[in-house]
Amino acid sequence: DIQMTQSPSSLSASVGDSVTITCRSSQTIGKYLNWYQQIPGKAPKLLIFAASNLQSGVPSRFSGSGSGTEFTLIINSLQPDDFATYYCHQTSSSPYTFGQGTKLEIK
């Protein structure tokens, strides 16, 4: 199975800040990498697909990049609704696997 490792596991930031979350895969996965946002008690929400493509309706302050084994999610100008947990997700090979999550908290 492909292991997905996110860093950091948690971080604190203020409204208006920019943050970067990293996701590394144990094997090369090309651009088969998605990012989701999850608010407690809710279902995950797709933000980015195929490493760098913004899902329809997602604000442009979210961006993704990377390929191979290293990927980043950048959130610019943090808004109150952005404080949530973020997961990366590989669809390169079965079984699909997720990162352990990065919890973004308000400082």
Add this chain to the structure above:
Amino acid sequence: QEQLVQSGAELKRPGASVKVSCKASGYIFINYDINWVRQAPGHGLEWMGWMNPKSGNVGFPPTLHGRVTMTNNPSMATAYMELTSLTADDTAGYFCARRVRYDSGRFDAFDSWGQGTMVTVSA
């Protein structure tokens, strides 16, 4: 607007089975795979498998082989996930999700999710 609505919370005894439903609306049900993902309390996301509503083809991770069954009723636009031989480790929120394909099917992601069904396994 596509929507997935799941069945309600369940409390099960160890060794029992649970069947969760996922009713789709707002799109052509048989045109998209349904995937299932679970999340133990305070933990991350675990993929449980996929089902193609048109063909009935399914795929599961080895860790769940033999315990999970995925079916569907196209006339009701509803997918089902049944998990047998439950243990406390199966206590989790269970989500169905629609898989959408991009770039002529080259890439895929889960673009629409059910609200989740909490399954608690306890004696």
